[in-house]
Amino acid sequence: MCQECGCSQxxxxxxxxxKIDAHTHTLPDGTVITHSHHDHGPSHAHGHEHHHHGxxxxxxxxxxxxxxxxxxxxxQNRGAFKALNLLVLNVVSSPGAGKTTLLTKTLNELxxxxxxxxxxxxxxxxxxxxRLRTTGAPVVQIATGTLCHLEAGMVAEAVKQxxxxxxxxxxxxxxxxxxxxxxxDLGEAVRVVLHSVTxxxxxxxxxxxxxxxxxxxxxxxxxMATAADFDRELALKNxxxxxxxxxxxxxxxxxxxxxxxxCAYLVALKTAGR
Amino acid sequence: xxxFGIMEAALETAAQKTRAAGATQIHRLKLRVGKLSxxxxxxxxxxxxxxxxxxxxxxxxxxxxxxxxVCWCADCAAEFETADLKYECxxxxxxxxxxxxxxxMELASLExx
Numbered sequence: 001m002c003q004e005c006g007c008s009q010x011x012x013x014x015x016x017x018x019k020i021d022a023h024t025h026t027l028p029d030g031t032v033i034t035h036s037h038h039d040h041g042p043s044h045a046h047g048h049e050h051h052h053h054g055x056x057x058x059x060x061x062x063x064x065x066x067x068x069x070x071x072x073x074x075x076q077n078r079g080a081f082k083a084l085n086l087l088v089l090n091v092v093s094s095p096g097a098g099k100t101t102l103l104t105k106t107l108n109e110l111x112x113x114x115x116x117x118x119x120x121x122x123x124x125x126x127x128x129x130x131r132l133r134t135t136g137a138p139v140v141q142i143a144t145g146t147l148c149h150l151e152a153g154m155v156a157e158a159v160k161q162x163x164x165x166x167x168x169x170x171x172x173x174x175x176x177x178x179x180x181x182x183x184x185d186l187g188e189a190v191r192v193v194l195h196s197v198t199x200x201x202x203x204x205x206x207x208x209x210x211x212x213x214x215x216x217x218x219x220x221x222x223x224m225a226t227a228a229d230f231d232r233e234l235a236l237k238n239x240x241x242x243x244x245x246x247x248x249x250x251x252x253x254x255x256x257x258x259x260x261x262x263c264a265y266l267v268a269l270k271t272a273g274r
Numbered sequence: 275x276x277x278f279g280i281m282e283a284a285l286e287t288a289a290q291k292t293r294a295a296g297a298t299q300i301h302r303l304k305l306r307v308g309k310l311s312x313x314x315x316x317x318x319x320x321x322x323x324x325x326x327x328x329x330x331x332x333x334x335x336x337x338x339x340x341x342x343x344v345c346w347c348a349d350c351a352a353e354f355e356t357a358d359l360k361y362e363c364x365x366x367x368x369x370x371x372x373x374x375x376x377x378x379m380e381l382a383s384l385e386x387x
Contacts, residue, residue, distance in 0.1 A: 057301055060291055060384040066284045066305070067379055148276055180276035183312040183379070205360075209312040212361065212373065241360050245371030 070184055073152035077159075077187025081170070087114075087270045088170045090186050092210065093194035094203075095176030098220040100128045101253040102194065103171055107135035109263045114168040114270055119158045121150040121175045128173065138162055149180040152187055168270050178203075182210040190269065193243070196221040198228045201235040204242035211242035216249060218262070223252040277313050281321035284381050285329045292330050292386045300331040302385035308376040309343040309356075343376030 065071065081088045093099050100120075107116050117138040120128045129141035140158045142150060155172060164170070172188060174181045193214040195203045198221060204211040211217065217239050225232065239248055247265070251258030284305060292300055303322075307313055315338045322336045343356045347363035347370050354363050356376075361369050 057385050057387045058295065058297065060295055060386060062287075062291060062381050062383055063306075064287060064381050065379060066280055066287065066381055069283065147279070179312060183276065183280075209310045209377075212310060212371075241362065241369055243371075244361050244369035 067183065070152050073156060074185035074187040077152055077156055078189075079187075081164075081187060081189070084164050084167075085273060086164055086167055086170055087190070087266070088172065088186075088188045089190050089192050089266075090172045090174060090181075090188035091192045091194065092174045092178065092181045093176060093196075093220075094178045094199065097176070097194045097196040097199065098253060099173050099176070099194055100131050102218070102220055102251065103173060104132055104135055105253045105256070105259050106171075106263060106266075107132065107137045109259055110169070110266065111136075113263070113267055115166060116169045116171065117162050117167050118171045118173060119150075119155060119162075120173040121154070123147070123175065132173075144175060148175055148177050149184050150174050150186060151184050155186045169266060178207040178210045182207075182213055190215045192216040192218060193246075194218045194220050195239075197225045197230040197235075201231050201238055204235075204238045208242055211239070211246075212244075214243045214246040217243050217246045219248070219250045221252060221254075222250050222257060223255050277317035277321045278325070280313060280379065281318055281325055285322075285325060285331060287381055288384055289330050291384060295386060297386035298330065300329075300334045300384055300386050302335050302337060302383075303331055304337040304339065304382040304384070306339045306341055306378060306380040306382040308341045308378045310373065310376040311379045313379060315340060339382065341376055341378060344374045345370040346372040346374050348372065 091099050091103065103118060107118070110116055117140075118132050119140045119142060120132060121142045121144055122128055123144055123146065126141040126143070129139045132139045140161045142154050142158055144150065144154070150172065159170070162170070172186055178193075191214055193210055193216070195217070197219060204217070219235065219239075224230075236248065239246065249258055249262050249265070251262060253259070284303070288300055288303055292298070305318065307315060307318070318338060319336060322331075326332050326334060344353050345356055345361055345363075346353055347366065347368065349368055350363055350365045352365070353374060354365070354370075356362075357364070361371070363370055
């Protein structure tokens with residue numbers, strides 16, 4: 001395929017000792033255009049010189065993904081993580097749903113069972129990183145500036161600061177946001193979407209792309225359910241509707257409820273080699 | 275507001291393809307956006323209006339084709355379009371996690387000269 005204009009003609013080739021570096025296009029009106037690839041530049045436009053009027057518009061059908069660059073980087077990450085048999089989670093939620101508190105508890109609970117590290121994204125400050133470091137796990141902070149999500153390339157940069165061979169589990173705590181991170185694959189094996197009881201029961205219905213992409217949905221702050229008038233049955237029904245593939249966990253990082261089941265799940269996943 | 279970053283990426287790809295075709299101007303830029311892509315067409319339009327002046331698409335019209343979310347129901351062996359993004363098969367009422375279309379974000383075509 002011609003790399004310059006994207007048409008499905010071969011590139012330069014040679015017949016005898018004659019180099020051939022031109023090919024032909026047929027325009028929708030039947031005009032046949034022949035051009036050489038040496039001519040490419042601002043002055044050269046397919047059809048210009050050949051068309052009835054001077055400024056023929058030309059349709060390019062592309063059908064290319066806009067986030068191809070991120071998706072490629074994510075696949076590279078995924079391949080590298082798989083090769084190292086490293087389990088990688090991408091944890092997303094709205095701000096204040098309890099990501100950092102849950103992860104701190106998780107890291108403490110997994111001590112001696114899985115070797116863990118965390119990459120944490122925030123627009124600014126390393127407050128979350130400092131909280132996570134109290135567990136003794138290595139933590140890399142990504143300050144995204146104004147960006148509302150992490151991208152696969154940022155993760156690839158951040159893991160350079162970690163000794164991945166010495167790890168079993170890498171947890172990526174994404175920027176608190178239930179919209180944008182849904183579109184950006186980081187190369188994780190498991191996407192974990194958290195939602196706290198104080199956010200109401202219909203969160204999964206309000207943010208369909210994020211919840212539909214979840215492998216795990218975790219309901220956090222269950223110790224506050226009564227105070228928040230949280231209708232558990234309705235919430236679970238909504239989660240099952242919005243996230244049909246997801247495994248559901250309920251936890252309270254404060255009381256420790258549900259933390260053991262969650263950690264047992266992570267150990268089992270790691271053992272299964274995901 | 276990641277629509278800005280997405281629109282920047284779209285305009286960059288569009289400019290590359292336009293130059294590669296030997297053209298200098300984009301007249302129409304057509305994007306295809308799935309209902310579950312996580313981007314909002316209005317926000318894309320807003321980003322386009324803010325960014326286009328510095329690009330080859332300064333005079334261009336933005337066209338956005340929305341693609342519905344379509345799931346596969348294994349029990350019924352049939353596709354269904356998700357109503358209200360609830361992923362429930364209208365025939366057997368079972369939820370489906372097998373999304374077949376609706377997450378894409380594509381640069382569909384360009385009209386250039």
